[in-house]
Amino acid sequence: MLRQSWQIFLKDVRMELRGKEALNASLAFALVVLILFSFAIDPTSEQIREISGGLLWILFAFSGVLLVNRSFLREQSNDCLDVLLVNRVPASALMLGKTFANLLFILMIEAVCLPVFSVLYNINLFQLPLWLIGICLLASWAIAILGTVFAAMTVNLRLRELMLPVILYPMIIPALAAAMYLTNIVSVGKVPEGDDLIWVRLLVGFDVIFTTLALGLIDTILVD
Amino acid sequence: MSVLSASKVSKFFGNFPALRNLNFTLEAGDCVALLGRNGAGKTTLIHLMSGLSRPTEGTLDITRRVSMLGHGIGVYDELSARENLIFFASLATVPINVEEWLERVNLKDVADAPLREYSRGMRQRLALARAFMGEPELLLLDEPFTSLDDKATALLQTLLAQALARKCTIVLSTHQIPEAMALATRILFLERGKLAYVGPRPEEMLTDSTWLYRTYGAIS
Numbered sequence: 001m002l003r004q005s006w007q008i009f010l011k012d013v014r015m016e017l018r019g020k021e022a023l024n025a026s027l028a029f030a031l032v033v034l035i036l037f038s039f040a041i042d043p044t045s046e047q048i049r050e051i052s053g054g055l056l057w058i059l060f061a062f063s064g065v066l067l068v069n070r071s072f073l074r075e076q077s078n079d080c081l082d083v084l085l086v087n088r089v090p091a092s093a094l095m096l097g098k099t100f101a102n103l104l105f106i107l108m109i110e111a112v113c114l115p116v117f118s119v120l121y122n123i124n125l126f127q128l129p130l131w132l133i134g135i136c137l138l139a140s141w142a143i144a145i146l147g148t149v150f151a152a153m154t155v156n157l158r159l160r161e162l163m164l165p166v167i168l169y170p171m172i173i174p175a176l177a178a179a180m181y182l183t184n185i186v187s188v189g190k191v192p193e194g195d196d197l198i199w200v201r202l203l204v205g206f207d208v209i210f211t212t213l214a215l216g217l218i219d220t221i222l223v224d
Numbered sequence: 225m226s227v228l229s230a231s232k233v234s235k236f237f238g239n240f241p242a243l244r245n246l247n248f249t250l251e252a253g254d255c256v257a258l259l260g261r262n263g264a265g266k267t268t269l270i271h272l273m274s275g276l277s278r279p280t281e282g283t284l285d286i287t288r289r290v291s292m293l294g295h296g297i298g299v300y301d302e303l304s305a306r307e308n309l310i311f312f313a314s315l316a317t318v319p320i321n322v323e324e325w326l327e328r329v330n331l332k333d334v335a336d337a338p339l340r341e342y343s344r345g346m347r348q349r350l351a352l353a354r355a356f357m358g359e360p361e362l363l364l365l366d367e368p369f370t371s372l373d374d375k376a377t378a379l380l381q382t383l384l385a386q387a388l389a390r391k392c393t394i395v396l397s398t399h400q401i402p403e404a405m406a407l408a409t410r411i412l413f414l415e416r417g418k419l420a421y422v423g424p425r426p427e428e429m430l431t432d433s434t435w436l437y438r439t440y441g442a443i444s
Contacts, residue, residue, distance in 0.1 A: 007314045015302040079296025083354070086274045086292040086364075089315050223278060 001093045008089075008097025013104060015074055022070040023105060026063040030113050033059055038120040048121050053183030056117060057176050060110060061143055065165050067105045068147030071098045072155040081155075081222070091219040095148060099214075102144040110136050127189035135186065138203045139179035142210065146172055149214040152221050178203040225252045226285075227362050227393040228273060233282035235268055242268045244417045246282070250393050250410075252361070255384070257404040257425070258397040259436060260414035266397040269414065270294070270366050273395065287393075289317065291360035293368055297351035299339065305350050306335040309357065316358040329353040329379060345373045352376070356383045362393045369400045381407075401433035415441055 016023060037055060041048055075081035084094060114132070118125050125132060150168050154160040178199040185192050192200060228250040235243040243265045250256060260266050271277040272284055274292045292298075299308045305326060313320035326332040329349040339347060348371075355363065368380060384407055387394060395412075398404045405425065413421035413436050420440040428435040 004315055007311060011300075011303075011311050014307070015300065018302050074300070074302075077296075077301060079294055079298055080300060082274070082276055082294060082296070083292065083298035083312075084315070085276055086290055087312070087315055087358075088275075088288065088290070088317075223276060 001090050001096075004089050004093040005097040005100070008094055009100045012071065012074065012098060012101035016070070016101070016105065022067050023108065026066040026105070026109055027112060029066060030059055030063040030109055031116065033062075034113060034116055034120060041121075049123060049188065050184065052117070052121065052123055052125070052187050053180035056113070056183060057139065057179045059113065060106065060140070061169065061172065061176055062165075063109050064102075064106045064140070064143040064147060065168060067109070068102045068144065068151050069161060069164055071102055071148055072151045073160075076155060085222060091222045092215045094222070095152070095214060095218040099141075099144045099148045102148055103140055106140045106144055107136065110140065123187055125183075125187050128186045128191060131186040131191065132183070135179055135182045135203070138200075138207055139175055141207050142172060142175035142179075142203070145207070145211050145214050149210075149218060149221070152218060175203055175206045178206070226250070227252050227254075227287045229285045230272075231283050233272065233279045233284055235265075235272060235277065236280045242417050243272070243279075243414075246419050248412060248419065248422050250362070250395070252393055253388065253391040254410050255388055255394045255407050256396065256410045256412055257401075257408035258395055258412045258414070259401070259404070261437070261441070263416075264414040265417040266414055267366060269412075270364050270395070270397050273362070274364050287361045289358065289361045290364065291355050291358065291362075292364040292366070293351060293355040294364075294366045297347055297354075299347070299350055299354055301339045304336045304338055305331045305342075305346075308339070308350065309353060312354050313357065318358055320357050322357075325353045325357045330375075344371070345376050348372055348376045349379060352380055352383060356387060359390065360387075360392060362395070363387060364395050364397075366397045367399070368396060369398060369403050377403075401429065405429050405433070411436065413440055 072081065075084065085091065114125055117123070147168055150164055154163045157163050181199050182192055182196070185196055226249050230246050230248050233243060233246040234241060258266050258269065268277070270292070272279055273286065274290055275286055303311065306322065309322040309325055313322050326335045329352060331346060331350060334342070334346065342350070369377060372380060384394060396404050396408065408425050410423065411421060411425050412419060421436060426436065
């Protein structure tokens with residue numbers, strides 16, 4: 001199964017990097033929002049430090065949807081999804097490969113946006129780089145795993161671009177809330193401790209629960 | 225050796241019975257023509273046999289290595305022919321010589337060009353390579369002769385003959401009776417979701433392609 005997941009991952013990454021349709025759209029959206037907000041909010045104010053986590057993770061959730069929306073659309077043209085399932089590629093392997101590809105794309109967007117945010121808003125987000133990387137990995141996995149499973153559910157709908165965010169955002173609120181809180185803490189150079197660790201546990205628990213559910217349910221979702 | 229066996233298989237879409245109480249067995253080396261009018265349930269049955277869909281009632285035991293060529297060609301436009309075949313070969317459970325298959329379908333010279341530069345015939349030949357490589361035990365072909373050019377038709381007939389020679393079971397769902405009768409050893413004839421005929425190819429079908437429809441096509 002891992003070998004097949006790896007092949008799906010490589011194929012999705014190769015296809016996206018060749019056209020860069022979703023990556024370009026997602027990155028352009030993220031940068032435009034960052035620049036617009038820098039005009040709307042005084043970058044020197046203390047207020048910006050308090051909302052930095054919220055702004056960043058809302059931005060990553062929105063741009064992430066643009067990325068995950070494409071993951072099953074790639075399989076739709078020419079009925080490639082049917083071919084994969086008929087060839088007995090386990091639905092969970094398909095799901096895992098696509099989720100890792102989406103995770104990589106989301107992390108690429110974050111890798112560009114975090115330094116841009118630091119410059120535009122005059123906040124050093126990288127005071128605790130390992131913590132920041134950990135938060136990004138955990139929260140991005142939450143967006144990727146839930147986004148991929150909901151992309152599979154909505155791929156045959158006519159209004160899929162509308163439906164995916166409508167069902168994804170309410171579900172992902174706990175993970176985003178945890179990521180926002182923790183990003184705010186580490187952006188002031190404070191290591192999360194004591195009660196703050198509840199948010200870390202929430203983020204890890206969210207990932208474990210929804211990864212298990214997604215892998216368990218994907219076969220039912222994809223096979224009629 | 226049984227490759228596929230259906231027992232009391234029914235498929236409902238809501239309350240609509242697309243297939244009703246089907247019982248049949250396919251043996252290794254059978255070439256089965258799946259016939260029936262539009263809406264008879266051929267594509268639904270192909271989907272059940274492929275594992276893409278599950279029966280609402282009954283059981284369907286399917287062999288492990290299945291391949292399908294449906295209405296879509298099942299290859300990625302963003303990749304080249306070589307990349308497509310390497311990808312599908314990497315998912316297979318048996319070793320596949322991709323270069324040999326590119327040669328067999330006469331795409332070796334253009335193997336690295338993106339698929340969007342291919343003609344329709346070239347895309348169809350690539351789809352045939354994708355479907356036939358990996359030595360499937362059960363090959364499901366839904367309207368395989370539709371809109372094939374003469375080269376692709378000849379290639380398909382050659383590949384079908386080679387697959388039958390190694391005891392692959394083939395199911396051909398088609399409206400093009402003469403091409404199907406040239407290969408078929410058995411027939412599954414669906415009429416309004418029911419199996420109206422299952423058995424060896426009647427000799428009459430070689431000369432009269434509507435014989436089965438007139439003889440068994442009136443059941444309700």
